[in-house]
Amino acid sequence: MALAIINSIASWILKKRIHQIELFLKYPHEVQEELLLSLLRTAENTVQGRKYDYPSIRSYVSFAERVPVSTYEDLEPMIEQTRKGEQNVFWPTQIKWFAKSSGTTNAKSKFIPVSYEALEDCHYKAGKDLLCLYLNNNEDSQLFTGKSLRLGGSKQLYEDNNTFFGDLSAILIDNMPIWAEFSSTPSNKVSLMSEWEAKIPAIIKETMTENVTSFAGVPSWMLVLLNKILEETGKCDLTEIWPNVEVYFHGGVSFEPYRQQYKKILPKADFKYYEIYNASEGFFAIQDINGSDELLLMLDYGIFYEFIPMDTFGTPDQKVIRLADVELNKNYAIVITTNAGLWRYMIGDTVRFTSINPYRIKITGRTKHHINVFGEELMVENTDKALAKACAIHNCEIKDYTVAPVFMEGREKGAHEWIVEFVTPPASAEAFRQSLDEALQEVNSDYEAKRYNNMTLNPLVLNVARPGLFYDWLKAEDKLGGQHKIPRLSNERNYLEQLKKMQANSLSADLA
Template sequence: MKLFSPAISRLARLRLWQIEEWVNNPVAAQREVLQELVTSAQYTVFGRQFGFNKLFNVRTFKQTVPVHEYDDLKPYIERMMQGEDNVLWNTPVRWFAKSSGTTSERSKFIPVSEESLEENHYQGAKDVLTLYYRHNPDSGLLTGKGLVIGGSHQISQASEEISYGDLSAVLLQNSPFWGHWIRTPELSIALMDEWDNKIEQLALSTIPENVTSISGVPTWNLVLMKHILALTGKSTISEIWPELELYIHGGVSFVPYREQFRKLIGKNINYLEMYNASEGFFAAQDSPDEDGMLLFTRHGIFFEFMPLEEYGKKFPHTIGLNRVEIGKNYAPVISTNGGLWRYIIGDTIQFTSLKPYRIKVSGRLKHYINAFGEEVIVDNSDKAIAVACDKTGATVNDYTAAPIYFSDNGNGAHEWLIEFEKTPDDIALFAYELDSALKNFNSDYEAKRHKDIALRMPIVHAARKGQFNEWLSRNGKLGGQHKVPRLSNDRKLLEEILAI
């Protein structure tokens, strides 16, 4: 099989010139995407409502079409889920990705058209492979199998023709036949609902395979790898899968997990970050030496970027690629070949490079702590946790934090509940290092902490093992892409978990 690897590498490199075309001309690529989207949808219900046949440039598109959140598009999506065609998109939409609902308590159903599958999700995956082979021309990645922990829900039927499930389930169900040859486990195991049994079946079915790559949420992969080591009696994963060379991650920051993966795997492998959400495949790491992920500008999605201070306004101002700045937080606003129009996805991103355009996910619009003007986002907290772990020898599995409000008895603070894999010898020292790192990463937090005037020292609790998973289970969110929000601007979530 190793002889096959150079041939695969050459095939992958054939696509490089196409990738380089949109990388080198991103603004032109985006204009073409918008024109294709508007032209395709001009005779849909939505297109007729907003006069798509008269929209000839970006300016008139933004002046005519309002910015939407999910509830704004929900009436259209409900019509589509009842089988009506030509509502938001001009080709029949028979699949919907059920979001875990991190922006609200309700589930969201994101339309997935044939175009969004082929030109966005699958095209993005092919481009990731091409970019990986560019940096690793002798890779044996496709001589083995990719371990994929699939969706946490079986596919459900809204009607005889309409199906839905979480994104990974939809992608697995619609993947081309050759995709099943290079993936493990079999589909019936990948889509199992019950996670205790699923981990057991995943382990038993994948141990004999030649696994060369792993992808999925870090927490569940850690659980799986530890179970595999327990079943086999081996010390490291590389003893079981000696050809393992790549871990693909996304959805949550990998910073708190990197050291655990290194120890469990037992050898150096490559790590690659992707930004693939229910709404679309947006970006992926194109170089192991660069901070950030390459923005995919020719994959059926038109991007706008909303400065955070615009969020909540009736007519928020957005900017294009030619006006973004490095290091500033933006909320992406997307229009897609699945029928989302000027849609706020709910994440916040920062640009790390402008030539080419690279981004990193910095948090969620509604996952932050700003009770005292400190504006702490997930990017700050992930980095601070990593520093505190490094300083104290601790290892963190998961965490969440919320504000303690001013009271007659004292000023405010942040309260942290942290599930440690390796608990620090001194929790107070960990809290000190966490606080120091947050001051270093966030000047607003540092200002509020000055002389304890607004904020006093953070309060850190060690959660018992499994406490976060128990909360997820009670809320029907155990498994797959579901995760406990890292930061909350109120105390509801924290108090629910503390009460378990």
């Protein structure tokens, strides 16, 4: 009875936010314009504000003319100043937390500033909104009669010059409101453990006896944990362990390659999947409809959005547009201005709009994670869809993959080379390769044109990875844990060659 009352009260409190969400749905451009001016007024007396004379900026047009679009490398000197304790550089309130992120492309770590406002008005507000939207769509939910099994990053917070850095998830957990900690499992102590391979059994030990009603985490790593739990318990599926589990909140990587595997271990007809889009730089979008694959862009989290059409990205003709000027079904690189002092910052992600009333998006990839060596403009969204089609045809499941170009040499044509690790392999790798190549042509007309009669591109090359190859590669790179991701696509061959070398070395060791 007590849990039911708690569930009802929590649901009522969270659903009150719906009216504020409806405001930005009705007036998206006004909300964004007002937010931009508020950010400018707040930062007028910072080093950044004085440099670009923020007090005199009164419109988006003057802001766009005066403040340059920036990358992490552009902002790094100011971020380093702040990491050493200097304040009021790019944001007026104290910046003492930095989300450490190497992304999926750079070995060099990035330290993304996290302000108090970003924690409260973006990340934690988004966490409440996620629950609000879910509960609004599912009136009979019993979410708060149990706990959420969360799987965050595996790095601790490290103090440096009176500032702190670590995985964003570690920062969030360390500063988590009491209500969120009360409704989550495992404990903060276990969640913040730094050693991934010791963390897994600790999570299992703490969560097995809990009434888990939801999961939250990156699909690839969550799948590792959930399969380990099934292995430890000898159960066939997760409902035998947690009969009341009702939803999985996921983000970080595309869910499509893992969907069928989750359906096998969660064979519950009314089980829900809710996608989120967050990063070290902020929380951007939330699935707001049951069963949808579109995400509602959240416009009142202290983040002002701009977009660069990918057909001009990185060229002399590159242009930056605001939300009011986006078009449906075009790929855009995201540029953000935030309440943690990131000004016109390119986060490296690409999206396309599936709706403009309201603004809903799909994540299509990364600006650095696409292949366009031959004019094929291949995005992660394309490869995920093609893999799902090929897997459905051949009744197989994948664990991870990466793709790189085979460069033209002399008269030899180019191609794409894949390395795929299967959970359940196809009966014929060659038949799978052909289906994958055909599926890619179906989902990407530019790839299809380059493949026509092998005019520019030869058929793709497929390498089948040994079991555990990607896990071992991440371990060797010190990237085991809930927030690290496999680089899916690259215009270079670095990752592919590292994986092929590791696979060859394993084969040599086995033969020896």
